[in-house]
Amino acid sequence: MDSHIVERYDDTAVNCLTGSYSILAGIAGRPVEEQAVFERGDGYLFQAGLDESGYPEYIFPVEEAGALGMTRSAFTVHKEPIDFGAPGAQLAALLERHRAVIVWVNTAHLNYADVYRDNAPYLHAVVVDGIADDHGHVNVHDSLVVDLKPFGCRALVTLDDLVGAASDRIRSEAHDAMGFFYAVSDDLATGTGASEDRDLGGVLTRQAERFFAEPRFREAIRRYQALCEECFAGPPERATHGARRLFHHASVLYAVPSLKLLARSLHAAGASEETLALHDATVRHWEAMGVLALRYEATSSPAVLKRITQRFDQLDEATVRLWESVAGRSA
Secondary structure (H helix, E strand, O other), X not given: OXXXXXXXXXXXXXXXXXXXXXXXXXXXXXXXXXXXHHHXXXXXXXXXXXXXXXXXXXXXXHHHHHHHHHHOOOEEEEEEEOOOOOHHHHHHHHHHHHOOEEEEEEHHHOOOOHHHHHOOOOEEEEEEEEEOOOOOEEEEEEEEEOOOOOEEEEEEEEHHXXXXXXXXXXXXXXXXXXXXXXXXXXXXXXXXXXXXXXXXXXXXXXXXXXXXXXXXXXXXXHHHHHHHHHHHOOOHHHHHHHHHHHHHHHHHHOHXXXXXXXXXXXXXXXXXXXXXXXXXXXXXXXXXXHHHHHHHHHHOOHHHHHHHHHXXXXXXXXXXXXXXXXXXXXX
């Protein structure tokens, strides 16, 4: 049996790992929304680095935020090295114990979706929540397939495809967690823990204070700018691909989707009109950056590059003002 999609749906996660953790919590019997994982895991804070292909990326610390969000939701995260000598038996035992696991994969081996087969491979997290009696295939829940129109899906995947995807190592500065199965257990059910009970305003204020206290967050936009400018100064093919990656990070994958989730958190926390206005301005700057990135990809125009530089200046200022407002600081 070949790997193939069984069910496709429009609802997607903001991020594949945090979305996968939300799925695990639901399977465990105590749902935790992805938004809560971001809130409790300080997932609205971004850092910059290089992705798995050596291109600039602007991304929140995914593994750190996901694990922290689940821990503060009173779940224990279990991490078990994959036994590539007997992965089927190991996976069956884990599913018997935990009902579902997360695994980081190389998308080059995910043969159930054209977008994975036809594009450059990247790191991706999926949930495995079933395995055939003969260990020939597994049931996969993919919370975010980034196609022209993103979607989520359930798929039947051959064990060979899954093992190939999990063993073909790929890493970036932000991700280096391949080679493990991840599961969760509910600490509230066993009476061994308690969920974070801080008010949402306090949770967001904590993230604001971390933004100013930790250079990796405070300097992220400037570092991302420097990495992008270095990429644009390289060979034309690298520059145009880097521009496309800037578009993806700004508008499709990370900045704008995370900010839209942050809007829901800010509204739920009763944020001030000033804070909400600053948030909306930051979103507009990132959306404009995405448009400029596409223009630069198409034209390599120095005038467009100058506008990208100006937009980075505006983004840095807007982001600082937003977190100042969330923290209750004077601008």
